[in-house]
Amino acid sequence: MEIRYTTNPTDFSQYGTKRIRDEFLITNLFQVGKVRTVYSHNDRVVLGGAVPTTEPLTLKAHEALKTSYFLERRELGIVNIGNNGVVSVDGESYDLDTGSCLYVGLGNKYIQFESVNEEEPAKFYIVSTTAHCTYPTTKVDITTAQAYELGTTEESNQRILYRFIHAEGVKSCQLMLGMTVLKPNNMWNTMPAHTHDRRMEAYLYFGLPEDSKVFHFMGKPDETRHLVVSNEEAVISPSWSIHSGVGTHNYTFIWAMAGENYTFEDMDAVKMEDLR
Numbered sequence: 001m002e003i004r005y006t007t008n009p010t011d012f013s014q015y016g017t018k019r020i021r022d023e024f025l026i027t028n029l030f031q032v033g034k035v036r037t038v039y040s041h042n043d044r045v046v047l048g049g050a051v052p053t054t055e056p057l058t059l060k061a062h063e064a065l066k067t068s069y070f071l072e073r074r075e076l077g078i079v080n081i082g083n084n085g086v087v088s089v090d091g092e093s094y095d096l097d098t099g100s101c102l103y104v105g106l107g108n109k110y111i112q113f114e115s116v117n118e119e120e121p122a123k124f125y126i127v128s129t130t131a132h133c134t135y136p137t138t139k140v141d142i143t144t145a146q147a148y149e150l151g152t153t154e155e156s157n158q159r160i161l162y163r164f165i166h167a168e169g170v171k172s173c174q175l176m177l178g179m180t181v182l183k184p185n186n187m188w189n190t191m192p193a194h195t196h197d198r199r200m201e202a203y204l205y206f207g208l209p210e211d212s213k214v215f216h217f218m219g220k221p222d223e224t225r226h227l228v229v230s231n232e233e234a235v236i237s238p239s240w241s242i243h244s245g246v247g248t249h250n251y252t253f254i255w256a257m258a259g260e261n262y263t264f265e266d267m268d269a270v271k272m273e274d275l276r
């Protein structure tokens with residue numbers, strides 16, 4: 001498990017490209033035959049990837065958690081961005097096809113990831129946050145999630161935002177998670193931008209060809225920087241940072257949030273004229 005600490009926004013404005021990438025960009029999340037996890041001190045979110053092939057993979061409590069099993073003090077969201085897979089939770093199996101999400105509540109001891117076909121593996125993206133009680137383990141996908149049509153062709157940001165884990169959907173203690181799918185020929189997400197000083201957010205970009213990039217914008221609204229992001233890379237967005245991106249190609253992304261409140265709509269809108 002890799003540990004990432006938090007950053008003061010005043011210090012952030014002094015960072016160069018390498019430091020910004022080292023602190024906020026997560027590369028190589030999906031490694032064949034492995035579970036890779038990154039522990040962020042931003043609201044103590046754990047982000048990870050699991051790519052099982054011949055053998056199932058198990059989510060184990062890392063020494064850094066000082067617990068006897070991963071979900072002893074946590075809850076978990078899993079989204080499969082690869083080929084068809086199966087997740088077992090304390091012996092109960094859930095088929096997770098491409099784009100499906102599984103919420104797993106506090107106290108489940110044995111989490112196992114499997115691919116249906118080892119030649120075409122599943123890729124499980126995982127987001128875990130601290131939890132105080134158990135909500136039921138529940139599956140959700142774009143056919144059952146709340147969907148919101150956003151953006152316009154003129155602004156190149158037509159997209160559908162699906163809310164998977166949230167107050168009016170699959171419930172959790174603090175994890176909110178969903179998927180935003182850009183329509184063909186649309187490139188922008190989350191512009192006009194916002195912050196939410198009450199919650200951190202993480203983005204996982206996927207569905208990009210190998211030579212395409214997303215320019216992800218971050219920083220305080222009046223002091224922005226960018227990250228050049230490749231396919232299947234994740235970004236940690238601190239509570240004080242805008243989080244918005246534009247691609248050289250159409251893409252999809254998974255957003256996840258945790259922190260003070262449990263209100264998706266709680267956002268501090270940034271006026272275009274205030275962006276620097």
Ligand SMILES: O=C(O)C(=O)C[C@H](O)C(=O)CO
Nearest residue numbers: 159161180189190191201255
């Ligand atoms: O496309 C969008 O806009 C988003 O997906 C926005 C994220 O959901 C977000 O930033 C929620 O706070």
Ligand SMILES: [Zn+2]
Nearest residue numbers: 194196201243
């Ligand atoms: Zn946001």
